Every structure is written in structure tokens, then in C-alpha cells.
Amino acid sequence: MYTELTASMMCANFGNLEKEVRELDAAGIDSFHIDIMDGRYVPNFAMSLNDMRYIRSATDKPLDVHLMIEHPNTHINLFLNSLKEGDTVYIHPEAEYHPSTTLQKIINAGLIPGIAINPGTSIETVMEMLQIVDKVLVMSVNPGNAGQMYLPYVGKKIERLLKIREEMNFEVYWDGACGADKISTFAPMGVKGFVLGTTLLFGKGRPYADILKEIRRL
Numbered sequence: 001m002y003t004e005l006t007a008s009m010m011c012a013n014f015g016n017l018e019k020e021v022r023e024l025d026a027a028g029i030d031s032f033h034i035d036i037m038d039g040r041y042v043p044n045f046a047m048s049l050n051d052m053r054y055i056r057s058a059t060d061k062p063l064d065v066h067l068m069i070e071h072p073n074t075h076i077n078l079f080l081n082s083l084k085e086g087d088t089v090y091i092h093p094e095a096e097y098h099p100s101t102t103l104q105k106i107i108n109a110g111l112i113p114g115i116a117i118n119p120g121t122s123i124e125t126v127m128e129m130l131q132i133v134d135k136v137l138v139m140s141v142n143p144g145n146a147g148q149m150y151l152p153y154v155g156k157k158i159e160r161l162l163k164i165r166e167e168m169n170f171e172v173y174w175d176g177a178c179g180a181d182k183i184s185t186f187a188p189m190g191v192k193g194f195v196l197g198t199t200l201l202f203g204k205g206r207p208y209a210d211i212l213k214e215i216r217r218l
């Protein structure tokens with residue numbers, strides 16, 4: 001099974017974003033993960049709509065847009081109108097009164113619908129939505145900041161989710177504190193893709209191509 005590797009662009013060097021995108025693209029990254037934050041749903045501001053639009057124009061690879069914002073339904077069209085087929089939009093269900101309405105808008109726009117699950121969110125609360133999404137992004141750190149410690153209890157939740165997945169039609173993705181040990185343990189179990197940030201990919205002073213080559217050998 002092919003394992004998808006996604007670059008968490010909030011960890012990139014914004015002093016030269018174009019170079020970062022081109023180098024990652026050439027190094028064989030599968031997609032670009034864009035963390036949009038509003039400073040309310042999470043205690044941080046990472047990337048903005050314009051950052052997303054810029055990266056969309058700088059690469060043909062898919063974007064994974066992770067909306068860490070309150071009431072995404074209010075602003076969703078701004079994002080949907082700037083994306084293209086093959087791009088994914090993740091929402092946090094607990095940030096919306098009627099999350100399945102927002103997911104339906106993502107589907108109607110021809111994009112890939114996903115939900116992101118926080119460490120403190122139980123699978124039971126998102127059970128119905130598992131039937132309409134293509135992707136479930138499991139946060140193994142609390143959302144908002146890169147460079148945090150892995151929360152070990154999330155591993156059990158991923159195992160349960162992978163079991164449920166056998167009877168449904170979604171893929172499981174990992175976001176947060178993703179090290180080589182997590183990929184070598186959880187990819188064979190069925191986790192389809194991993195978001196790479198400061199733990200494994202950025203700020204290492206090494207070419208992205210070398211790092212990605214090493215990860216592919218895991």
C-alpha cells in the first residue's frame with residue numbers, strides 16, 4: 001500500500017515560500033497541508049486564505065486544507081472557490097453547528113471532504129460523518145502549534161478507527177508529532193498518510209529530497 005506524505009506548510013520558511021514549495025515538489029512530496037487558523041478555535045494564527053491561494057498557484061500537487069476555524073460554514077466558499085479537483089478540505093465537526101451541511105458543500109464543490117479529530121474528540125461523536133467523508137485526519141497533538149509532544153492515547157483511537165474503516169469507505173491520516181517510528185508502526189496497520197512537520201521534515205538543514213528518500217525506505 002502506498003503511503004502518502006504531506007508537508008505541513010505552517011512549518012516552512014515563509015521568507016522564501018516559493019523555493020520551499022518548489023523544493024518539496026521536486027523532492028516528491030505527495031501534497032501540501034495548509035493549516036488555516038482563526039486565533040479562536042485554536043490559540044494561534046498560522047496560514048491565511050492568501051497563503052493557500054499562493055501555494056495553489058505554485059504547484060499542481062494536491063492541497064490538504066485544514067480549517068482550524070470556528071463555524072467554517074460561514075467562510076467555506078472563500079476556500080472552495082480557490083481550490084481544484086483533487087484538493088481536500090478538512091473541518092473540525094465540533095467547530096460547526098451543522099457539520100454535515102458544511103461537508104455537503106465541500107462534496108458539491110467537487111472537492112474531497114474530510115474531518116479532523118482532536119485528541120479529546122471521541123470516535124462516537126463523529127460516527128455519522130464517517131459515512132460521508134473520504135478522509136479522517138487524526139490529530140495526535142492538540143491543534144494549533146507545531147513541535148508538540150505526541151499524545152500516546154491517540155494510538156488506541158487510531159487502531160479503533162482502522163477497525164471501523166473495514167466496514168466503511170474512508171482513509172485515516174496522521175497529523176502531529178509524526179516521527180519515523182510512527183510511520184513504520186502505523187503505515188503497515190493501515191494509516192494511509194502522514195503530515196510531516198518539524199518532527200521529521202522541516203528545519204533539519206538537510207535537503208528535503210534526502211529526508212523523503214529516507215522516509216520512503218521505512
Ligand SMILES: O=C(CO)[C@H](O)[C@H](O)COP(=O)(O)O
Nearest residue numbers: 008144146147177197198199
Ligand atoms: O497540525 C499541526 C499543528 O496543529 C501541524 O501540522 C503539525 O503539528 C506539524 O508537525 P510537527 O508536530 O511534527 O511539528
